[in-house]
Amino acid sequence: MERMSQQRTPDAAAFPELPAYVERVLDVAERIPPGRVMTYGDVAEWLGEGGPRQVGRAMALYGGPVPWWRVVRSDGVLLPGHERRALERYRMEATPLRTAADGSQRLDMRRARWDGAPAEGPTHT
DNA sequence: AGCTTGACCGACC
DNA sequence: TGGTCGGCCAAGC
Known part of the structure; x- marks a missing residue:
């Protein structure tokens, strides 16, 4: 091939x-x-780049390997199609949940939301 | 090049 | 509490 003007890394094909x-998003997750x-x-803001939708796309496409259930919608609604799986995790991690009027469970964003701070010492309520 | 869609968000009513 | 609307940023078509 004469046209080698386009530089593509060899290993990019084998290990895309x-x-x-996306990697940043997964890292935060x-x-x-x-x-x-x-x-x-929050993730988008924390990264200082992109928006919620972009983060959502990244998670949808590549969020499998990471704790995807910890990246949620601001209204606390469980991820459609993965509610079961998510609830399992939440119960296991004691994530603050809230029961809606219809009996469905959602995240209690007021308590579960994490701003990215290192830790929150002894709970002094 | 323009329009639609999406694992979204905040403001309003 | 719940539905709508406009804004937002990329990706697909």
């Missing part, structure tokens, strides 16, 4: 790297402590 932004959650918007 995820977009840098892994950093969320058990029992806590971050909203898509």
